[in-house]
Every structure is written in C-alpha cells, then in structure tokens.
Amino acid sequence: xxxxxxxxxxxxxxxxxxxxxxxxxxxxxxxxxxxxxxxxxxxxxxxxxxxxxxxxxxxxxxxxxxxxxxxxxxxxxxxxxxxxxxxxxxxxxxxxxxxxxxxxxxxxxxxxxxxxxxxxxxxxxxxxxxxxxxxxxxxxxxxxxxxxxxxxxxxxxxxxxxxxxxxxxxxxxxxxxxxxxxxxxxxxxxxxxxxxxxxxxxxxxxxxxxxxxxxxxxxxxxxxxxxxxxxxxxxxxxxxxxxxxxxxxxxxxxxxxxxxxxxxxxxxxxxxxxxxxxxxxxxxxxxxxxxxxxxxxxxxxxxxxxxxxxxxxxxxxxxxxxxxxxxxxxxxxxxxxxxxxxxxxxxxxxxxxxxxxxxxxxxxxxxxxxxxxxxxxxxxxxxxxxxxxxxxxxxxxxxxxxxxxxxxxxxxxxxxxxxxxxxxxxxxxxxxxxxxxxxxxxxxxxxxxxxxxxxxxxxxxxxxxxxxxxxxxxxxxxxxxxxxxxxxxxxxxxxxxxxxxxxxxxxxxxxxxxxxxxxxxxxxxxxxxxxxxxxxxxxxxxxxx
Numbered sequence: 001x002x003x004x005x006x007x008x009x010x011x012x013x014x015x016x017x018x019x020x021x022x023x024x025x026x027x028x029x030x031x032x033x034x035x036x037x038x039x040x041x042x043x044x045x046x047x048x049x050x051x052x053x054x055x056x057x058x059x060x061x062x063x064x065x066x067x068x069x070x071x072x073x074x075x076x077x078x079x080x081x082x083x084x085x086x087x088x089x090x091x092x093x094x095x096x097x098x099x100x101x102x103x104x105x106x107x108x109x110x111x112x113x114x115x116x117x118x119x120x121x122x123x124x125x126x127x128x129x130x131x132x133x134x135x136x137x138x139x140x141x142x143x144x145x146x147x148x149x150x151x152x153x154x155x156x157x158x159x160x161x162x163x164x165x166x167x168x169x170x171x172x173x174x175x176x177x178x179x180x181x182x183x184x185x186x187x188x189x190x191x192x193x194x195x196x197x198x199x200x201x202x203x204x205x206x207x208x209x210x211x212x213x214x215x216x217x218x219x220x221x222x223x224x225x226x227x228x229x230x231x232x233x234x235x236x237x238x239x240x241x242x243x244x245x246x247x248x249x250x251x252x253x254x255x256x257x258x259x260x261x262x263x264x265x266x267x268x269x270x271x272x273x274x275x276x277x278x279x280x281x282x283x284x285x286x287x288x289x290x291x292x293x294x295x296x297x298x299x300x301x302x303x304x305x306x307x308x309x310x311x312x313x314x315x316x317x318x319x320x321x322x323x324x325x326x327x328x329x330x331x332x333x334x335x336x337x338x339x340x341x342x343x344x345x346x347x348x349x350x351x352x353x354x355x356x357x358x359x360x361x362x363x364x365x366x367x368x369x370x371x372x373x374x375x376x377x378x379x380x381x382x383x384x385x386x387x388x389x390x391x392x393x394x395x396x397x398x399x400x401x402x403x404x405x406x407x408x409x410x411x412x413x414x415x416x417x418x419x420x421x422x423x424x425x426x427x428x429x430x431x432x433x434x435x436x437x438x439x440x441x442x443x444x445x446x447x448x449x450x451x452x453x454x455x456x457x458x459x460x461x462x463x464x465x466x467x468x469x470x471x472x473x474x475x476x477x478x479x480x481x482x483x484x485x486x487x488x489x490x491x492x493x494x495x496x497x498x499x500x501x502x503x504x505x506x507x508x509x510x511x512x513x514x515x516x517x518x519x520x521x522x523x524x525x526x527x528x529x530x531x532x533x534x535x536x537x538x539x540x541x542x543x544x545x
Contacts, residue, residue, distance in 0.1 A: 038072060039080045045069035046087050059094060066091035070107070077114055085111060085125035092132055105136040127156035131174055135181070143185050150178045154197075172201040172219070179226060188234050195226055221251030225260040232267050240268065252280075266304065271312035278308060396540060399529050403537040406527055410491065434469070435476035437462055438484070448488040449512040455481035489513055490526045497531055498538035504531050 049065035069087035077084035088111040096104035108129045115121035130153035137146035157171050175198035182191035202219050205211055224247045231240035244264060252261055258277055265274035309318035417439050425433060441447055441461060450457075458481060459466045466481070473479050479487075493511040496502060505516070513519040523531055 036079065039083070042069045042072040042080060042083050042087070045072065046083050049087065049090060053090065059097070063091060063094040066094065078118075078120070081115075081118065081120045082122055082125075085115070085122050085129075089125055089129050089132070092129070096132065096136055101136040101139045105133055105140070108133045108136070123156055124160050127153045127160065127174075130156065131177065135177075138181055138185070143187075146181065146185075147187070147190070150181065154178070168201065169205060169215070172198055172205060175201060176222065176226070183229060183233060186233075188230065191230055191233075195223075195230060198226075199223055217251055218254055218257060221247060221254075221257040222260060224251070225257060225264060228264045229260070229267065232264060237268065240264065252277075262304070262308075266308060269311075271308045272314075274308040275312050275314055275317065278304075395533070396536065399533045399537040400540050402528050403534065403541055429475075431468075431472040431475045434462070434464065434472040438469070438472065442488050445492055448485050449492060449510060451512050451514050453485060453512065455485075458485075486513070486522055487526070490519075490522055493519070493523065493531070494527065494534060494538075497535040498542075504535075507531070 045065045046069040049062045049069060052062040052065065053059070066087050069083060070091050073079055073084040073087070088107055092104040092107040092111075095101075095107065112126065112129055112133075115126065130149045134146040134149035134153065137143075137149065153174065154171075157168070157174060161168055161171065175194050179191050179194035179198055182188075182194055202223070206216055224243055228240045228244040228247075231237075231243060244261070247261075252258055258280055262274050262277045265271070265277060309315075417436075420428075420432065420436055421439070428436065438458065441458065447453055447457075447461070455466045455469050459469050462469075469481055473481055473484050477484065489511045493507050493513075496507045496510060497504070500507075502510075508516055508519045511519065513522070520530065523534070527534055529537065
C-alpha cells in the first residue's frame with residue numbers, strides 16, 4: 001500500500017503543480033514593476049528548482065534551490081506570499097520524499113503558522129501543505145493529528161472550488177490518498193467515507209466535457225479495487241471477491257491498479273494470483289520506467305513478491321526473486337552513488353570561486369565512477385558466469401540421473417514384454433495375444449516412423465479392427481493407441497540422439513512426428529528434459545562408462 005499511496009501522492013503533486021504554475025507567469029508579470037531584488041532572487045531560485053525538479057536525477061539540486069528561495073523570504077514572506085508558499089511546499093515535499101518526515105513536517109508547520117489569518121496566502125497551497133503534514137504525521141505515529149489535517153486539507157480544497165463538486169482531479173486524488181491512509185490506520189468507517197467522496201467527485205469529473213477516457217478507465221478500476229480492499233479488511237471476504245471478480249481485465253493494466261490488485265490478493269491470501277499479478281507488473285514497469293533500481297523498488301516490489309511466491313509454494317520463483325533482490329541492492333547502490341556524484345558536481349559549478357576545484361573533482365569523480373562501475377560490472381559478470389557454471393553443472397547431474405532412471409525403466413519394460421513373448425499362446429487372453437502381436441509389429445521401425453501410422457494402420461496390419469486394438473492396449477498397458485505409437489517414436493528418436501550427430505530437426509523427421517513443437521512436448525513429458533539435454537546426458541553417461 002505504501003508504494004500505491006506514494007504513486008498517488010506523486011499524481012497529486014503533479015496535479016498541484018499544474019494548478020499552481022498555471023497562474024505563476026501572470027502573477028509574476030503583474031508584480032514585476034514593483035519587484036525588489038530580494039523577491040527577484042527568490043523567484044529565480046524557485047524557477048531553478050522547477051527546472052531541476054523536472055529532471056530525473058536532479059532532486060538534490062531541486063531541493064537546494066527550493067530551500068534557497070524559501071529561506072530568502074522566510075523572515076518577511078509578505079514580499080511574495082506565492083513564492084514563499086510554493087518554495088516551502090516543494091522543499092517540504094522533497095524532504096518527505098527522501099524520508100526526512102520530521103524536517104518536512106517542521107517546514108510545512110512553519111509556513112502555515114506564518115500564513116494564519118493572511119488573506120494573501122494561496123488557499124490551494126494550504127490544502128496541499130495540510131495533506132503533506134498529514135502524511136508525515138501518519139508516518140511519525142501521530143494518527144489523530146493526521147486525521148485532523150486530512151479533514152482540513154479537504155475543506156480548504158473545497159474552498160478553492162467555492163464549496164462545490166466540480167470534478168476536480170486534485171480533490172479526487174486527495175480523497176483517494178486519505179482513503180488509503182485511513183485504511184492503513186484501521187479506521188474503516190472513515191476510509192469508507194473518503195472512498196464515497198472520492199467516488200462522488202470522480203463521478204462529477206466523468207460527466208464533464210473535458211474528461212479523459214484513459215483516466216476514467218483507470219479510476220473505475222481503482223474504485224473497484226479500493227472497495228475490494230475495504231470489504232476484505234472488514235471481514236466481508238465473499239463480497240470482496242465478487243467485486244474483484246467483476247473488474248474487467250482491461251482496467252488492470254497500469255501500475256497503480258495492478259499494485260492495488262496485488263494488495264487485495266495478498267490480504268485475501270490468494271498468493272498464486274498475487275505472484276501472477278507481480279509478473280504482469282514487470283511488463284508494465286518496463287514501459288513506464290527505465291532500468292533504474294532503487295531501494296523503494298526493492299522494499300515495495302521485490303520483497304512482497306518474494307513473500308507471495310513463497311507462500312504460494314513457488315519455491316523456484318521465490319529463489320529467483322531473492323537472487324534479483326541481491327543484484328538489485330548492488331544496482332541501487334551504484335545508482336545512488338552515481339546520482340549523488342552527478343548532483344554534487346552541478347552544485348559545485350554554481351560557485352564561481354570554486355570552479356577550478358570543481359572541474360578537477362568532477363574529473364576525479366567521473367574516473368572513480370568509471371572505475372567503480374567497471375569493478376561492479378566485472379564482479380557481476382564473474383558472479384553470473386559462476387552461477388551459470390553452477391547451474392549447468394547441477395542441470396547436467398540431474399539430467400544424467402534422469403537418463404539412468406529412464407534407461408532402467410525402458411529396460412524393465414523390455415523385459416516385461418519379453419516375458420510375455422515367452423509365455424505359451426494358449427495361456428494368454430485374446431487381448432494379451434493381440435498386445436504381443438502389436439509389440440512384435442512395432443519391432444519394425446518402418447511401422448511407427450511413418451507419420452501416417454495410427455490405430456487404423458495397426459488394425460489393418462494385424463487383420464483386426466481398431467476396437468480390439470484399443471481394448472488390448474487399455475488392458476495390457478493402460479495406454480491409448482496414439483500414446484503407444486508415440487512412445488516408440490520418442491524412444492527411436494532418443495536412440496538416434498544418443499548414437500548419432502544428426503541435427504535434431506532431421507531426427508524429428510525420422511521419428512514420424514511432423515510437428516516440432518509436438519515432438520518437443522512429448523519428448524519432455526517422456527524424459528523430463530529437452531532433446532539437447534538428453535543428448536548431452538547420454539554422451540556424459542557413455543564417457544563415464
């Protein structure tokens with residue numbers, strides 16, 4: 001849920017930015033004539049923060065400029081309430097984003113304290129600052145204070161809208177965040193109220209002329225998933241399952257919906273489905289995000305996935321996720337070091353007095369990054385080679401053991417058939433006599449390597465009908481005619497794999513099975529390995545012999 005709430009807070013922040021920035025240019029242009037040097041400096045730093053905020057790996061620089069802008073107007077915010085509020089809010093958001101909840105709460109509290117009773121303070125900023133405070137208070141185990149700020153944030157956002165529901169996405173996303181937080185706190189009645197407000201606000205948006213069909217589809221899915229989560233949390237598992245089952249698959253395609261579905265499935269103990277949903281999440285993130293691995297991804301993505309696979313009994317998949325986690329930790333450390341070094345280098349460039357020092361340190365940093373990256377890559381390659389070697393060795397041992405078992409089984413089957421052949425004909429039933437004749441017939445490879453051979457062919461060659469063939473095979477070998485013929489074909493192919501160097505495609509044609517996929521499936525079912533693995537196992541056994 002933490003990851004999902006973080007994504008929704010990110011969406012809320014983006015909506016807030018679009019709402020706030022839309023009026024920024026006009027406001028600044030109108031006041032430009034009366035602008036003091038202090039205000040110009042504060043606005044310049046705020047714009048620099050916006051610029052770096054939009055870049056993927058420049059959050060430290062964005063935080064630096066937001067802090068500068070905020071501190072310039074800190075003593076006298078009345079010079080430009082908008083710049084002070086915006087810089088303070090964004091600075092607090094970035095503090096919260098990197099885990100400094102106390103620092104973010106301190107900044108938001110100070111900004112709101114100075115804004116008390118001031119009519120020039122932007123109401124929209126107050127709403128978002130209170131929502132930010134609530135999240136920080138919730139993280140700091142202050143649930144009652146968080147609930148009060150959630151309610152105040154909602155009221156202030158309604159004030160921005162003149163107290164009416166206008167289908168405002170900011171308000172809808174805010175309600176969804178409050179729902180998730182209430183659900184996490186175990187306040188199910190309040191969670192239900194926030195969910196209803198979210199649904200009502202979004203219903204108004206859906207009726208508006210400028211609604212986006214993709215957003216509508218996403219939120220329909222989220223609404224249903226939230227209902228399922230709330231029903232599951234309140235002990236109504238059957239109702240929750242019914243709500244979840246009614247959600248169209250077309251609404252389970254974006255990361256937020258898939259993660260919410262995973263949360264419900266994990267709470268419901270449906271670990272197999274949760275593991276499958278995690279696999280679907282991989283493909284979604286491949287299209288949305290780059291290959292960057294962060295500790296948040298490890299904590300909120302890989303760790304729950306490991307739990308889902310382990311509890312679902314998928315031990316192999318769980319071990320695979322564990323291996324990915326170890327590799328992801330190394331990757332996250334590399335990314336963190338690279339990001340820190342790059343941002344620090346740009347910070348140094350802002351100080352002209354240290355320009356010469358910065359250049360030399362930047363070069364040294366780059367060299368260190370290259371050396372560190374090279375070392376990490378070499379270690380990773382060595383590790384992968386070691387894992388591949390170990391895996392291949394284990395696989396070869398397993399396949400060689402399987403090969404020996406299959407050889408013993410086939411020899412036992414041959415002995416059984418020879419014993420039947422040695423019995424007097426008069427002591428055998430009609431079905432056993434017919435089965436013995438079938439075994440004699442199949443000693444000729446030309447019979448079963450003919451792709452046209454089927455149960456009708458066998459009946460015609462033995463001068464009987466297919467019903468008798470079916471009965472004989474069912475009684476004596478508990479097998480169908482098709483499987484009986486395919487057994488001989490697969491064993492014939494196995495002999496060719498072990499004794500010749502012919503390509504597998506040629507051997508398939510010689511076996512009497514015309515479809516390569518069918519051959520591969522039948523071969524794996526019979527020998528529990530692929531044709532290539534069987535050939536290697538057979539040759540290894542021959543060398544040992």
